[in-house]
Amino acid sequence: MGDIHRRGAVTLGITALVAPLTLALGAAPAHAASCTATTGTHQKQVEKFLGRPVDGKQSTADCKAVKAFQTKHGITPNAGYAGPVTWGVMNLMNKQKAVGKNPNKAGKCPVNKGRIACVDLTLQLSWIQDGKKLVYGPVPVRTGRDGYETRTGLKKIYWRNIAHHSTIYDVPMPYSQFFDGGQAFHSANVSMWNPPGSRGCVNMTKTDAKKYWSLLKNGDDVYVYGRKPGT
Incomplete structure (x- = not known):
């Protein structure tokens, strides 16, 4: 138990710089405004x-x-x-x-490694696979904004904290599963399409974050690829 606490404390020190900011910063409340009469560009x-x-x-x-x-x-x-x-x-x-239930149609996420959580930055989607079997998803996610991009590549979940909370920024990050430094899957109480994005983490709805928590464990693979629009 002591080792777990020490390990957790070290990880908290690493994640505090990035992960705690990913929940809600940039999700500014909508400003009250009357309707414009101007025709939009789109x-x-x-x-x-x-x-x-x-x-x-x-x-x-x-x-x-x-x-x-x-x-x-x-x-x-x-x-x-x-x-x-x-x-x-x-x-x-x-x-x-349009992706439907075949998110890995292009074969970009390596699914020959057992259970893996895939993150497509281009489409802002994530899902979990066992080989060719789609276990869960795809679900919309909110990844890192310009300058705070979610890092690409093959990673592994190394630390999980169901009630993670930043004492520095006082930001809750429920169902956190860290896979790359301060970057993690976690629940966020904002729309998954809220611009400009997180500070690096992969934000999910509470429902999806809870499901990921139940389906993944330490040591499971995570593969992040593509490029988020606007970064």
């Missing part, structure tokens, strides 16, 4: 995504629908303007949906 694409009449012209109803989407996912300012950030989130959602 008006038609956004209208189509939201099931609105596709005419490329901003209407009051269009603005309210866009504003609601922006507010839900922490996109600021949430004034209903159909700009590149809003469309970027929607476009990513479309690409994620």
Whole structure:
């Protein structure tokens, strides 16, 4: 038990610099704003995504629908303007949906190593496989923003803490499973599509983080590849 505590203390010292910041920084609350009458740069694409009449012209109803989407996912300012950030989130959602239940179709994640957690930075998706068998997912994740990218490559889970909490930043990180320095899978109480992203960790919903906790253990492989949009 003493060894576990010492090991945990060392790891906490390493992770405090990066991991505790990954939960909510950058997830600024949506600013209160009235609807804009300005037609957005991606008006038609956004209208189509939201099931609105596709005419490329901003209407009051269009603005309210866009504003609601922006507010839900922490996109600021949430004034209903159909700009590149809003469309970027929607476009990513479309690409994620198109993956279906075959996330490793291109064979980029090595699945000949037993149980492995794969993280596709390009599509912001993660899943768990046993060989060719898809065990769980794919699920949307929120990875490192520009300058704090989630590091790519083959790694292993080396430390788990179900109730990890940073005493420096006072940030909870439930269901933390660390796999690379201060970078870990953990639950985050923000939208998985909230820009610009984490400070390096792989954020997940509470449901998905709990499932990963139950399916993974120390020593299991993690493979991170691709490049997050905007980094």
